[in-house]
Amino acid sequence: MAEPVSLRRWFRLRWALLVVFVLGITYVLLVFIAVTRAANDAQSAVGEGDAIVVLGAAQYNGQPSPVLASRLATALELWESGAADQIVTTGANQPGDTFTEGYAGFRFLQDAGVSEENILVVVDGDNTYNSLQASANQLLPEQPRVLIVTDAYHALRAAETAEELGFDAIVIAAGSDTGLRRRLRETIAVSVGKIVSYRRLGAFT
Numbered sequence: 001m002a003e004p005v006s007l008r009r010w011f012r013l014r015w016a017l018l019v020v021f022v023l024g025i026t027y028v029l030l031v032f033i034a035v036t037r038a039a040n041d042a043q044s045a046v047g048e049g050d051a052i053v054v055l056g057a058a059q060y061n062g063q064p065s066p067v068l069a070s071r072l073a074t075a076l077e078l079w080e081s082g083a084a085d086q087i088v089t090t091g092a093n094q095p096g097d098t099f100t101e102g103y104a105g106f107r108f109l110q111d112a113g114v115s116e117e118n119i120l121v122v123v124d125g126d127n128t129y130n131s132l133q134a135s136a137n138q139l140l141p142e143q144p145r146v147l148i149v150t151d152a153y154h155a156l157r158a159a160e161t162a163e164e165l166g167f168d169a170i171v172i173a174a175g176s177d178t179g180l181r182r183r184l185r186e187t188i189a190v191s192v193g194k195i196v197s198y199r200r201l202g203a204f205t
Helices: 005-042 066-080 101-111 128-139 152-165 180-196 198-203
Strands: 051-054 086-090 119-122 145-150 168-173
Touching (some): 005 152, 005 168, 005 180, 051 066, 066 168, 086 101, 086 128, 101 119, 119 128, 128 152, 128 198, 145 152, 152 180, 152 198
Parallel strands (some): 051 086, 051 145, 145 168
16 A cells, blocks of 8 residues: 555655754754854964953943953953053943943953053943944944953854954953853854844844
């Protein structure tokens, strides 16, 4: 007896779904490897640029959180070494906050001895894409080469977002935290961003 057409279609659908599943898992695994490699590279990255862009993180009543303080301290070291003349602090505020992340960064650097003329405060960004886009609005096209300071696990998304916006960027890690949970979460974000663009990803994060 001939196999029913509906049954043949069911087997074909199952195989198609299996192929899609395997391809999806392979894609995510490759992105995870790329996230990990970029994190490792950022921890030993060096270079010079037109500006140092510090991606924002939480602040508490004008005081940088440990994560933001680590990023700012790394930017300060780069500035003191002559890697760039200007530091850009980024980040908006959360609902109810009096201070922005960018302004908290400005105060930190000023207290550390960086003159006001060497600091550019950008407070329009509430995520990676928006912060870098706001920085691009201030820096491009005159200052295309930037050193982006963020956490190691975040290096790949920061680099690819910067490239999407037209920067020639080197990502330099603050601290050494590349824990598995953060890398997995970042893998999901990068996996989506590579498909839909980081601009669209930023609209949902």
